[in-house]
Amino acid sequence: MQIIKKKRTQHLKVCIFEKNKLVKLSVNINKIATLRNARGGNTPNLLKMASDIQSYGADGITVHPRPDERHITYSDAKELPKVIYKEFNIEGNPINKFINLVCKIKPTQVTLVPDAIDAITSNSGWDTIKNRSFLKDVICEFKNNGIRTSVFVDPNLKFIDGAKEIGADRIELYTETYASNFAKGNLQELKKYIESSLLAKKLQLGINAGHDLNLQNIEYFVKHMPFLDEVSIGHAIISESLYLGIENVVNLYLQKMN
Numbered sequence: 001m002q003i004i005k006k007k008r009t010q011h012l013k014v015c016i017f018e019k020n021k022l023v024k025l026s027v028n029i030n031k032i033a034t035l036r037n038a039r040g041g042n043t044p045n046l047l048k049m050a051s052d053i054q055s056y057g058a059d060g061i062t063v064h065p066r067p068d069e070r071h072i073t074y075s076d077a078k079e080l081p082k083v084i085y086k087e088f089n090i091e092g093n094p095i096n097k098f099i100n101l102v103c104k105i106k107p108t109q110v111t112l113v114p115d116a117i118d119a120i121t122s123n124s125g126w127d128t129i130k131n132r133s134f135l136k137d138v139i140c141e142f143k144n145n146g147i148r149t150s151v152f153v154d155p156n157l158k159f160i161d162g163a164k165e166i167g168a169d170r171i172e173l174y175t176e177t178y179a180s181n182f183a184k185g186n187l188q189e190l191k192k193y194i195e196s197s198l199l200a201k202k203l204q205l206g207i208n209a210g211h212d213l214n215l216q217n218i219e220y221f222v223k224h225m226p227f228l229d230e231v232s233i234g235h236a237i238i239s240e241s242l243y244l245g246i247e248n249v250v251n252l253y254l255q256k257m258n
């Protein structure tokens with residue numbers, strides 16, 4: 001990858017890089033499990049959805065099993081490898097139960113997230129300095145099991161240096177502040193992500209990103225990030241699928257009824 005030109009966009013001076021690698025999309029299917037769990041039974045069918053999502057072109061499937069199993073259950077996580085033929089990413093807080101589950105399944109990638117048990121969704125990245133020795137041990141265990149490791153971090157250079165020191169293969173940049181600023185029209189926030197990506201690349205870390213990415217903000221993000229391996233997106237993909245699909249389904253009902 002090589003810098004081909006410098007350009008001033010409307011608000012932000014950025015480098016445009018010649019991209020020779022496509023950014024992978026891993027679809028987080030937690031919300032599909034949430035919908036299924038709301039009724040009991042098996043609708044929507046999580047395994048079929050995972051299989052279809054890959055056949056529609058997604059590069060992988062992400063799940064985030066939480067200790068209370070309110071969306072993806074531990075049993076879902078064990079069943080999913082039967083239908084996953086692309087990349088499988090399991091993310092979560094590495095408590096013992098999670099470590100045992102992931103080492104048994106051996107997905108392509110494990111993403112370590114410091115989420116509290118009662119958090120509605122992930123709300124911050126790791127302090128990779130304070131948690132250095134704990135994370136180093138956990139990463140070592142996953143690597144011994146042949147699993148690629150990624151650490152969820154805010155776009156803060158010291159935590160990216162920290163991720164390198166604990167032996168992670170990749171970082172996942174927490175994109176909430178990019179997304180909320182983008183929604184307000186503030187594109188300057190992306191600067192932190194660009195700088196983080198440049199440092200990670202220099203340290204030979206892979207770069208993932210996720211949280212609150214959606215159809216409005218994804219294009220600008222991917223276009224301006226100099227190095228980006230993968231994004232993982234859940235909430236918006238399911239919400240947008242409802243908006244983009246509901247007209248069709250309402251019409252199908254009307255046709256059947258009349």
Ligand code: PXP
Pocket residue numbers: 028030064091111113121122152172209210211212213232233234235236
């Ligand atoms: N990355 C991590 C580490 C997450 O915890 C989540 C949410 O589960 C996501 C990405 C996806 O976020 P969203 O659902 O907002 O797309």
